[in-house]
Amino acid sequence: MxxxxxxxxxxxxxxxxxxxxxxxxxxxxxxxxxxxxxxxxxxxxxxxxxxxxxxxxxxxxxxxxxxxxxxxxxxxxxxxxxxxxxxxxxxxxxxxxxxxxxxxxxxxxxxxxxxxxxxxxxxxxxxxxxxxxxxxxxxxxxxxxxxxxxxxxxxxxxxxxxxxxxxxxxxxxxxxxxxxxxxxxxxxxxxxxxxxxxxxxRGLVGEEVTIHAANQDLHSGYFGGAAANPIRVLSKILAALHDDNGRVTLPGFYDGVQELPEEVKKIWDGLGFDPAAFLGSVGLSVPAGEKDRAVLEQLWSRPTAEINGIFGGYTGEGFKTVIPAEAFAKVSFRLVAGQDPDKIRAAFRAFVEERLPADCTASFSPHGGSPxxxxxxxxxxxxxxxxxxxxxxxxxxxxxxxxxxxxxxxxxxxxxxxxxxxxxxxxxxxxxxxxxxxxxxxxxxxxxxxxxxxxxxxxxxx
Missing domain, CATH: 3.40.630.10 (Zn peptidases)
Structure with a gap:
């Protein structure tokens, strides 16, 4: 047969x-x-x-x-x-x-x-x-x-x-x-x-955030120090997304995230993965994620928040002393099993809005979301x-x-x-x-x- x-x-x-x-x-x-x-x-x-x-x-x-x-x-x-x-x-x-x-x-x-x-x-x-x-x-x-x-x-x-x-x-x-x-x-x-x-x-949530301040770009000599600068506001908010140990600080961000089973962790540990070679291939040397997690865990089984782009004001050749009316950032979150994309999006928007000073507002544009x-x-x-x-x-x-x-x-x-x-x-x-x-x-x-x-x-x- x-x-x-x-x-x-x-x-x-x-x-x-x-x-x-x-x-x-x-x-x-x-x-x-x-x-x-x-x-x-x-x-x-x-x-x-x-x-x-x-x-x-x-x-x-x-x-x-x-x-x-x-x-x-x-x-x-x-x-x-x-x-x-x-x-x-x-x-x-x-x-x-x-x-x-x-x-x-x-x-x-x-x-x-x-x-x-x-x-x-x-x-x-x-x-x-x-x-x-x-x-x-x-x-x-x-x-x-x-x-x-x-x-x-x-x-x-x-x-x-x-x-x-x-x-x-x-x-x-x-x-x-x-x-x-x-x-x-x-x-x-x-x-x-x-x-x-x-x-x-991993799943994905993408968000574009715009911080609005004055109703026009301002001369930094006439208004500097007195006028809200949306780039500074946005930079401060984005910097607060991670603590000193590399963990994401959004409230509820880790809700539902499960620990990697020990059997799987042992398999990954036995793969012979070389973090130094992995990072060295792109000119880096020190892992920048959660300090208590191996690099493969950071890449495969842990959620992340990354700033993919930030811009505002004058970015052309030469120099222009301007305080912009708006500043923009593109932020993405890689999700793991147990995380709800809609909750992560809502948590990020609340995180931004809670940190806005007087005279500033925020608007958001979603760019996809999948578990x-x-x-x-x-x-x-x-x-x-x-x-x-x-x-x-x-x-x-x-x-x-x-x-x-x-x-x-x-x-x-x-x-x-x-x-x-x-x-x-x-x-x-x-x-x-x-x-x-x-x-x-x-x-x-x-x-x-x-x-x-x-x-x-x-x-x-x-």
């Missing part, structure tokens, strides 16, 4: 064919943000739907107000059901002169150390990643005649341009897309030998996937978190009531969004084998 071993052997035997298929997809310049490439985005969606149909999926290109979605279904009814998400659109390629080769003429290059890599736009973000899953499904069906679990595939064409059509599409197709767990491939490994599952994503996502550490899907990945790679899979946000994961949670496993095989030096993007052949090959193992293991969770 065919087994997982035969599926893995099939993937090994057909690696050249899978590389050729990926290169065919990579040659389609599916740049979603530029209307001139709309036809190419459509072509990429059609290519993927045709490929999925060829291996037995019920696949279709589904229209949206923007670029189309690809939706496909296969696998036995009644089995565990997964929703696999990826995106076929890519970033623009400018500045073109910095590319070593045509970004849409992919190459397989052998490096001086004997390793091989795929080069070209979309290799790592996200065509190479999504094709690891499709190739795993192809081999599984070729060897066993079917899939070990129910699989729905959702491939988006607007991820790199803000996903304007995603939420309406999810709302309109909830019944079709909801599964037991979502699988998201748009992430990295910890290093070239250590697979990773990202269990947490953090945390996969339960006791999730059976997490344990199953971690064991499957650990069997494939040189080192055991680790649970990590991400300081940034992947919006689709939050939408799956809020709109479909579905948790996500973030499993990808990219590396930190893949140069995504930059010239000379690449994807290691090892990532592509072992990524296929990894997904075969994960699908097999989830299929056994009956």
């Amino acid at each position: 065919p087994s997982l071993d035969s599926v893995l052997a099939c993937l090994d035997l057909n690696i050249d064919r899978s590389v050729a298929r990926l290169m065919e997809l990579l040659r389609i310049p599916s740049i979603s943000t530029d209307p001139a490439y709309a036809g190419h985005c459509r072509s990429a969606a059609e290519w993927l739907a045709k490929d999925l149909s060829a291996i037995g999926f019920e696949a279709a290109v589904r229209p949206t107000p923007g670029h189309p979605m690809v939706v496909a279904h296969d696998g036995p009814e009644g089995a565990p059901h997964v929703l696999f998400y990826g995106h076929y659109d890519v970033q623009p390629v400018v500045p073109l002169e910095l590319w070593e080769d045509d970004p849409f003429d992919p190459k397989l290059k052998e490096m001086p150390d004997g390793t091989k890599r795929l080069t070209g736009r979309g290799t790592a973000d996200d065509k190479g990643q999504l094709m690891t899953f499709i190739e795993a499904a192809r081999a599984y069906k070729a060897e066993t005649g079917g899939l070990p679990c129910r699989v729905t595939v959702l491939l988006e064409g607007e991820e790199e341009s803000g996903s304007p059509s995603l939420n309406p599409f999810l709302d309109a197709n909830k019944g079709e897309l909801k599964a037991d767990i979502a699988l998201v491939c748009d992430t990295n490994m910890w290093d070239g030998e250590t697979p990773a599952i990202s269990t947490g994503l 953090a996502i945390q996969l339960p550490f006791d999730s059976p899907y997490l344990d199953t996937a971690r064991a499957a990945l650990s069997t494939e790679w040189e080192k055991p899979a680790v649970m990590i978190a991400m300081g940034g946000s992947i919006p689709v994961v939050g939408e799956f949670k809020s709109r479909l009531g579905m948790e996500s496993l973030l499993i990808g095989f990219g590396l930190g030096d893949d140069r995504i969004h930059s010239p000379n993007e690449k994807y290691e052949l090892k990532s592509f090959h072992k990524g296929q084998r990894s997904w075969a193992r994960v699908l097999d293991a989830i299929g056994r969770m009956r």
Whole structure:
């Protein structure tokens, strides 16, 4: 009877064919943000739907107000059901002169150390990643005649341009897309030998605040000392956002924030992360966050407040002795599980208004707000996937978190009531969004084998 071993052997035997298929997809310049490439985005969606149909999926290109979605279904009814998400659109390629080769003429290059890599736009973000899953499904069906679990595939064409059509599409197709767990491939490994599952994503609140004082800019010789200076007022308020230990001082800011489980803390401590090298790579040396927290905790599991921009008055060439009528700042808060974006926004506005002196007022403009996502550490899907990945790679899979946000994961949670496993095989030096993007052949090959193992293991969770 065919087994997982035969599926893995099939993937090994057909690696050249899978590389050729990926290169065919990579040659389609599916740049979603530029209307001139709309036809190419459509072509990429059609290519993927045709490929999925060829291996037995019920696949279709589904229209949206923007670029189309690809939706496909296969696998036995009644089995565990997964929703696999990826995106076929890519970033623009400018500045073109910095590319070593045509970004849409992919190459397989052998490096001086004997390793091989795929080069070209979309290799790592996200065509190479999504094709690891499709190739795993192809081999599984070729060897066993079917899939070990129910699989729905959702491939988006607007991820790199803000996903304007995603939420309406999810709302309109909830019944079709909801599964037991979502699988998201748009992430990295910890290093070239250590697979990773990202269990947490920080949320985000953005605010722009304006401090208003006089009804016009003032001459600093005539009014200096007597007139309120909104830059000084704003600077004092922003400086009060943190105490001397790096903690955020907004009342209630840490309400709901949970301590990191000791098991996870031990895993992170064992990753070999070097704070000095991390900060040294950008010309810094001393961690500036909460003094009683390790740097990885600061990056992955603690909330933050950051001033992203501050401006007012004369900022041009030369000098102008003016007291401005207004001063502005852009402030963002990275949130962790348990924090309410609306409460954080309200707390910040109250914090500012309580510190306004006479003759000054404040106005605010919101710039997005989303909660953090945390996969339960006791999730059976997490344990199953971690064991499957650990069997494939040189080192055991680790649970990590991400300081940034992947919006689709939050939408799956809020709109479909579905948790996500973030499993990808990219590396930190893949140069995504930059010239000379690449994807290691090892990532592509072992990524296929990894997904075969994960699908097999989830299929056994009956």
